[in-house]
Amino acid sequence: xxxxxxxxxTMIHGMGFGALYLMACSGAxxxxxxxxxxRNLAAPVQNEENFxxxxxxxxxxxxxxxxxxxxxxxxxxxxxxxxxxxANLAAFPQRLLLASPTTRGWHAIGMEWKEHVAWLxxxxxxxxxxxxxxxxxxxxxxxxxxxxxxxxxxxxxxTAAIAGFFGAMINKNAPVEGGPVIHIVQGEQK
Amino acid sequence: MSAQNTSAxxxxxxxxxxxxxxxxxxxxxxxxxxxxxxxxxxxxxAIKSMMIFWKPTGPLSGVTTCAIVLWLASxxxxxxxxxxxxxxxxxxxxxxxxxxxxxxxxxxxxxADLF
Numbered sequence: 001x002x003x004x005x006x007x008x009x010t011m012i013h014g015m016g017f018g019a020l021y022l023m024a025c026s027g028a029x030x031x032x033x034x035x036x037x038x039r040n041l042a043a044p045v046q047n048e049e050n051f052x053x054x055x056x057x058x059x060x061x062x063x064x065x066x067x068x069x070x071x072x073x074x075x076x077x078x079x080x081x082x083x084x085x086x087a088n089l090a091a092f093p094q095r096l097l098l099a100s101p102t103t104r105g106w107h108a109i110g111m112e113w114k115e116h117v118a119w120l121x122x123x124x125x126x127x128x129x130x131x132x133x134x135x136x137x138x139x140x141x142x143x144x145x146x147x148x149x150x151x152x153x154x155x156x157x158x159t160a161a162i163a164g165f166f167g168a169m170i171n172k173n174a175p176v177e178g179g180p181v182i183h184i185v186q187g188e189q190k
Numbered sequence: 191m192s193a194q195n196t197s198a199x200x201x202x203x204x205x206x207x208x209x210x211x212x213x214x215x216x217x218x219x220x221x222x223x224x225x226x227x228x229x230x231x232x233x234x235x236a237i238k239s240m241m242i243f244w245k246p247t248g249p250l251s252g253v254t255t256c257a258i259v260l261w262l263a264s265x266x267x268x269x270x271x272x273x274x275x276x277x278x279x280x281x282x283x284x285x286x287x288x289x290x291x292x293x294x295x296x297x298x299x300x301x302a303d304l305f
Contacts, residue, residue, distance in 0.1 A: 152286075
């Protein structure tokens, strides 16, 4: 069992940072809705307040790590230009997708949208973390602030889902492969 | 006098909404700028070339760096102006969500290609 370095980085980007961010979004939405609802009459607990603040900062870190690893580590491998006359485009995912009319859309629409829309997620969640850090339990008194924060977290979930969906489909059609091979487990010989 | 004191006390204990409004509006601006810079770099060869801050990533490096720098600058500026004030949040929320929605739609290639 082995994996290439590029494949490992793609997994770290997509399954490590991206998928974890998507899962964390649902928790953030529930907590932001429940905790700061004016109908929630329970007295706020400081430890829980601090936990939500750390949770949102961790989400912001995950979102930034996802877009930065995507743009500065994986994307250069994805968009690498193939030398003229290259017949096997397996090491050049963008060129491989563009070479066939059945896969061209995964780049022309999928990657072109993903590479930009993904940045809306860290911008939105950083704002949400900043507002919660600053206001905390005071958000109960600011229903419009709370509604805006919730709306931005919903959009960040949507943009991360768009990026995640296209990332998975693009990697299925033209995987980012190559680089040094890492041997994970030696299989038994029969 | 008593009513005035109560009112003053309520204002002083309530955190003004200006800092939050600054963060929300700036996030809308940042999202919109990602789309604007992406369209400009796509439509204009000179801008596309200018946006290549790091060659392996291409114009995406400049598009996102410019949007992030302007987002953070607008956040800082709005925060300094509004942090101790209460502002009309309904209008700011509407503007922020309009820009966020535009950011989402204008990054979609079939729409971006209309320009």
